[in-house]
Amino acid sequence: MGWGKQNxxxxxxxxxxxxxxxxxxxxxxxxxxxxxxxxxxxxxPLLPYVDAIFVTRGVLRAxxxxxMNTPVILRVSGGTSVVGGDLANEGVxxxxxxxxxxxxxxxxxxxxxxxxxxxxxxxxLGELINKCEPYGIPVMAVTAVGKELEKRDARYLALSCxxxxxxxxTAVKTYWCEDFHKVTETCPVPVVIAGGPKCDTILEVYxxxxxxxxxxxxxxxxxxxxxxxxxxxxxxxxxxxxxxEGLTPQQASDLYNTVKNDAAVVA
Ligand code: 5RP
Numbered sequence: 495m496g497w498g499k500q501n502x503x504x505x506x507x508x509x510x511x512x513x514x515x516x517x518x519x520x521x522x523x524x525x526x527x528x529x530x531x532x533x534x535x536x537x538x539p540l541l542p543y544v545d546a547i548f549v550t551r552g553v554l555r556a557x558x559x560x561x562m563n564t565p566v567i568l569r570v571s572g573g574t575s576v577v578g579g580d581l582a583n584e585g586v587x588x589x590x591x592x593x594x595x596x597x598x599x600x601x602x603x604x605x606x607x608x609x610x611x612x613x614x615x616x617x618x619l620g621e622l623i624n625k626c627e628p629y630g631i632p633v634m635a636v637t638a639v640g641k642e643l644e645k646r647d648a649r650y651l652a653l654s655c656x657x658x659x660x661x662x663x664t665a666v667k668t669y670w671c672e673d674f675h676k677v678t679e680t681c682p683v684p685v686v687i688a689g690g691p692k693c694d695t696i697l698e699v700y701x702x703x704x705x706x707x708x709x710x711x712x713x714x715x716x717x718x719x720x721x722x723x724x725x726x727x728x729x730x731x732x733x734x735x736x737x738x739e740g741l742t743p744q745q746a747s748d749l750y751n752t753v754k755n756d757a758a759v760v761a
Pocket of ligand 1: 518
């Protein structure tokens with residue numbers, strides 16, 4: 495890895511090599527998702543706890559204060575919607591010029607292995623990497639499944655992650671699953687855990703994140719389980735402590751309750 499790419503990657507993984515990326519890109523195919531109707535207001539109190547935000551250029555330019563100092567990972571694939579034909583039919587939506595102009599630390603793009611658009615999304619990834627390499631911009635591949643959530647088992651996710659790594663992705667974001675080490679052990683680049691739909695309790699979130707990290711992930715790219723929680727600052731603080739400070743899921747959950755209760759006292 496050249497110096498510039500190493501430096502950009504270091505900006506978003508802190509000194510311990512771990513990461514807490516806050517995903518807030520959902521509107522690119524879901525529109526105004528619950529709790530993400532006003533992304534700038536949602537994210538402002540969470541910025542102190544996260545290592546980077548994962549966001550589209552439109553929301554970044556319109557809703558995020560350029561004076562903030564949290565690094566940005568730009569979502570650069572899209573072109574589909576939840577009411578359209580096939581979520582896998584994505585193209586690249588944002589140029590490398592724009593990525594540089596917006597001072598992004600990295601970019602993210604979805605691949606849909608096993609879908610009708612497998613070839614298209616994998617060549618999207620290869621071409622994006624070709625364009626980002628000369629500028630030292632890290633590329634995070636997102637192993638997406640569209641509406642087919644049942645695909646998320648270790649065999650399928652290991653296949654998708656390995657293919658993304660073979661094409662040259664700097665890192666891969668994928669879903670947590672049972673036997674997650676089978677995904678990380680066969681992927682030669684860092685693996686970041688994606689979230690998925692909201693869990694019933696914060697302890698469940700902390701438990702799957704902890705398990706994923708124990709089994710080789712470097713951290714998370716989580717959205718709904720943070721900002722759809724009734725107490726997003728507490729959820730974020732607990733994740734930060736779990737990922738960077740070595741708290742157990744139960745300790746992180748206790749910290750969540752402390753932060754939540756302190757906020758109630760102040761209010
Ligand atoms: C949406 C994404 C999200 O960034 C990813 O799914 C993480 O968000 P969540 O934790 O809400 O699932 O790639 O396409």
